[in-house]
Amino acid sequence: MFAVRYRRILFFFASAIASLVFWEAILPRLGLRRWAERTRPARLRRVAANFRKLAIRMGGVLIKVGQFFSSRLDVFPEEITSELSGLQDEVPAENFSEIRRELEAQLGPLAQRFASFEQDPLAAASLGQVHRARLQPPAAASAASGGGLQPGEEGGRPAPLTQVVVKIQRPHIERIIAVDLAALRTIGNWLHRYEPIRRRVNIPSLLQEFTRILYEELDYLAEGRNAEVFAENFRGDSKVRVPRVVWSHTTRRVLTLEDVYAIKITDYTSIEAAGVNRAEVADRLFRTYLKQVFEDGFFHADPHPGNLFVSPLGEKYGGDSSHRPWQLTFVDFGMVGRLPRSLRTAVRELAISVGTRDTHRMVQAYQSLGILLPSADLALLERAENRVLERFWGKSMAELRNISHAEMHELAGEFRELIYDMPFQVPQNLILLVRAVAILSGMCTGLDPAFNVWQGIEPFAQKLLAEEAGTRWEWLLEEGERWGRILVGLPSRFEGLLTRIERGELDVGTPDVTRAMSRLETAMRKMVGGIVFAALLVTASQLYLSGQLAFSFVLFGASAIALLWVILSR
Secondary structure, X not given: OHHHHHHHHHHHHHHHHHHHHHHHHHHHHOOOHHHHHHHHHHHHHHHHHHHHHHHHHHOOHHHHHHHHHHXXXXXXXXXXXXXXXXXXXXXXXOOHHHHHHHHHHHHOOHHHHEEEEOOOOOEEOXXXXXXXXXXXXXHHHHOOOOOXXXXXXXXXXXXXXXXXXXXXXXXXXXXXXXXXXXXXXXXXXXXHOOHHHHOOOOHHHHHHHHHHHHHHHOOHXXXXXXXXXXXXXXXXXXXXXXXXXXXXXXXXXXXXXXOOOOEEOOOHHHHHHOOOOHHHHHHHHHHHHHHHHHHHOEEEOOOOHHHEEEEEOOOOOOOOOOOOOEEEEEOOOOOEEEOOHHHHHHHHHHHHHHHOOOHHHHHHHHHHHOOEXXXXXXXXXXXXXXXXXXXXXXXXXXXXXXXXXXXXXXXXHHOHHHHHHOOEOOOHHHHHHHHHHHHHHHHHHHHOOOOOHHHHHHHHHHHHHHHHHHOHHHHHHHHHHHHHHHHHHHHHHHHHHHHHXXXXXXXXXXXXXXXXXXXXHHHHHHHHHHHXXXXXXXXXXXXXXXXXXXXXXXXXXXXXXXXXXXXHOO
């Protein structure tokens, strides 16, 4: 069974990659770009539909991949996101007899631990599924745990829990994950052989980090502790809600939490019917993540629609209130990110630079984060960032989407050197943050098409600047110490430089010349390949016309190989 699963995943991605290369790389170079563009929407929809069917049928890691794609409204075309948007709700539930067997193996007889337990799952996810239940009175009286003042608490003391949700892992899930990850590693090795991808992303390392994160998600004890840390960070904030953990009914494979399920954050009709403003939801979600990343250094790293809810307060759903109080509710803390102090400082620098439109500081932040390749032309990148901010600062997502193709083409032409080189990479320690920000961007845009990230980040950047000014003396002392060390070390470094000059070992970097020479070499290779292709094709045609079919077919094949080499060589 597992071997068949492995081969099926490989076959799907191999077919998708081959189709992508053929339609988006080979055909445009053969002068058939318009045909490729005209058929692209239908092809993308078909590939997304096939992936959705595969993910639903097989579950496991593929569900998480599909959820990520469906949330990238700002990057992926509508044909892909719309086709995958229902994937979270379409995950098939496990048979309850299997779930019950797993649950009783962890907690004991069901009737002794719960007053009632719903057999139909409330939600089915890739790694486990959730059932509603009611605790026995003794357990309810002592179950409350977690930080923050939540609804139903009095005087800061948690009220006893009765209604809970129980999250149980799927049977054999660890073996399924192992097979899926093995398949993804094979696919990653294929992609890693493509030089433009390899020089920007260390795919094997990223998959190794992804593997670590997935196996952390399988530890429900760690997830319970993460929920409590998150709740503590938002203690006293009545606008954010986190479920309390029932530790007496929690193990490594079973997690019991307070039932906080409400309106799904992508159920726009129900949000509006409840009297909650969608733009306000997008703004609160964005600001909540600003706090998590820049202040706490601890963030919910899986903000897909099944993990975020809008909880109206007061009247029942459907009330006619035009501005109703509500809470933003987070669930599922299996995937969280932690930012060490050094990384958080670099991320804060990036936020300040964006909020203050300081492109020099922005490029320095890129360097601190490690997202630039060593060959990056910093001056050109800074000029490009200046141009982008001048043109696009303050525009909402709706306005950005309406920018004309001609204008984007003009901007691309102005910085074609930078676009050709694309000197960015994805550092391993930022994988969770990049993923969360990507999903969050799409979610905020879905809630509010006029969502304006600039308006959200500018006041926050000013706040960070004010905090920075408060520690200016500490910064000056640190800078003085750093420059002191540099000055003390200058004589020995200067002596080493002179030695290298005397030995003829000094190497001066010339990025522009290097790029020009690289392109010249590529052009020469293509020209030689084209000559070889033409020679082989002409010879094969002559042999074919003279009746020497066998040898002519060999040369036809060789000419086809030469043509592919010309098309794909870089």
